[in-house]
Amino acid sequence: MSLMIRNLAFRYGGRDILDDFSFDMAAGEQSLLIGASGSGKSTLVNLICGLLTPEAGTIAIGGEPMTGISASQRDDLRRRRIGLVFQTLKLVSALDLTANLKLAQRLSGHGTEAERIPMLIERLGLGHRAHARPRELSQGEAQRAAIARALIGRPDLIIADEPTSALDHDNMHKVASLLRECAGEAGASLLIVTHDERLRDHVTSVREIGPVSTRIAA
Ligand SMILES: Nc1ncnc2c1ncn2[C@@H]1O[C@H](COP(=O)(O)OP(=O)(O)OP(=O)(O)O)[C@@H](O)[C@H]1O
Numbered sequence: 001m002s003l004m005i006r007n008l009a010f011r012y013g014g015r016d017i018l019d020d021f022s023f024d025m026a027a028g029e030q031s032l033l034i035g036a037s038g039s040g041k042s043t044l045v046n047l048i049c050g051l052l053t054p055e056a057g058t059i060a061i062g063g064e065p066m067t068g069i070s071a072s073q074r075d076d077l078r079r080r081r082i083g084l085v086f087q088t089l090k091l092v093s094a095l096d097l098t099a100n101l102k103l104a105q106r107l108s109g110h111g112t113e114a115e116r117i118p119m120l121i122e123r124l125g126l127g128h129r130a131h132a133r134p135r136e137l138s139q140g141e142a143q144r145a146a147i148a149r150a151l152i153g154r155p156d157l158i159i160a161d162e163p164t165s166a167l168d169h170d171n172m173h174k175v176a177s178l179l180r181e182c183a184g185e186a187g188a189s190l191l192i193v194t195h196d197e198r199l200r201d202h203v204t205s206v207r208e209i210g211p212v213s214t215r216i217a218a
Helices: 041-048 071-081 097-108 116-123 139-152 169-186 197-201
Strands: 003-012 015-025 030-034 056-061 082-085 157-161 189-194 205-208
Touching: 003 041, 015 041, 015 056, 030 169, 030 197, 041 056, 041 157, 041 189, 071 082, 071 097, 082 139, 097 116, 097 139, 116 139, 139 157, 139 169, 157 169, 169 189, 169 197
Parallel strands: 030 189, 030 205, 082 157, 157 189
Antiparallel strands: 003 015, 003 056
């Protein structure tokens, strides 16, 4: 099981955002978690990554608990096992794409195989942008660079938070296909969290997330 969430509860200022939320993903599975703006998607991503702590419930990544451990243990688990793809590119602006991937590879603790970096850049169709700075990338290129950054650390679980919302149809299609193909090639599970309804055509395993009062039972 790459992701196990049991009876999760979280509130902001006394307001329930998640209540008794459970969700599982098998190793290698690809799932879409879809919900409207404000439904708690980013909150859930932050909980899975150990950036927030729940009021109740448990989360495990690849069998390792993300809950009930210290903040530094959560940071370590996140770096070793999770690859994150955000809507906005989280790269160091002073470094080019290659140097950013080198840094991300070192931070993940998963070796320093230098040859993986050009291979991954090529795989994501960014060969001509290997020495571009983040601000020099187009939106579609930036999203593909974000996928490369997530994959370089050899994660068991890739979480993509709104990876396509800002993209036109062609780039949405390209990014969604690359995410699915690259996760499959790497043997990683893929969780896409989004309000982008266009992605329903790409992933068959779909779970809705909604406000606590109107949530559809799984
Ligand atoms: N730091 C915070 N303090 C209080 N309330 C918050 C905080 N962050 C988020 N919320 C509220 O919690 C709810 C869930 O927010 P969250 O960002 O998880 O939703 P989302 O589904 O990711 O939305 P979007 O698609 O717009 O990013 C929203 O009603 C939001 O206003």
